[in-house]
Amino acid sequence: MNAERHAHEEKDVDVASMFLIALILFVSCALILLFIGGMMRFLTRQRAAGEAPSRVAPMAGAFPQPRVQVQPGLDLERLRAAEDGQLNSYGWVDRYTSVAHIPIDRAMQLILERGLPDVGQNETPLQYMQSRPQETPSPKPLPP
Numbered sequence: 001m002n003a004e005r006h007a008h009e010e011k012d013v014d015v016a017s018m019f020l021i022a023l024i025l026f027v028s029c030a031l032i033l034l035f036i037g038g039m040m041r042f043l044t045r046q047r048a049a050g051e052a053p054s055r056v057a058p059m060a061g062a063f064p065q066p067r068v069q070v071q072p073g074l075d076l077e078r079l080r081a082a083e084d085g086q087l088n089s090y091g092w093v094d095r096y097t098s099v100a101h102i103p104i105d106r107a108m109q110l111i112l113e114r115g116l117p118d119v120g121q122n123e124t125p126l127q128y129m130q131s132r133p134q135e136t137p138s139p140k141p142l143p144p
Contacts, residue, residue: 086101087103087104088103088104088105089101089103090102090103
């Protein structure tokens with residue numbers, strides 16, 4: 001009974017199989033490294049020759065939208081300048097319906113002087129806005 005409690009494995013590890021597995025792993029790693037090295041040399045030679053490594057046909061015409069920004073900092077600066085210009089100037093939103101925009105500072109001053117508009121009898125501000133006639137969707141985009 002004492003021998004059964006302290007039993008151990010009688011069979012040892014198959015050393016030949018372990019060496020075969022290690023050899024297969026070593027050979028496959030060496031083949032992968034050789035393949036990667038060959039690809040790197042091939043791509044380096046192609047770049048030096050001025051050829052594109054891909055075989056994709058060039059696109060006809062301009063690249064479709066959205067395009068990559070070449071100078072994102074300058075584009076952001078232009079956008080902010082245009083936004084600041086609209087926030088601090090007078091202008092028409094829609095001349096045909098007589099809708100204009102005024103500078104934001106003047107608009108805040110008028111709100112303080114006159115107060116917010118009355119929304120109507122028992123209407124919430126959302127209901128009042130929904131009952132108003134639709135304005136033009138948005139101003140025209142700025143030229144680049």
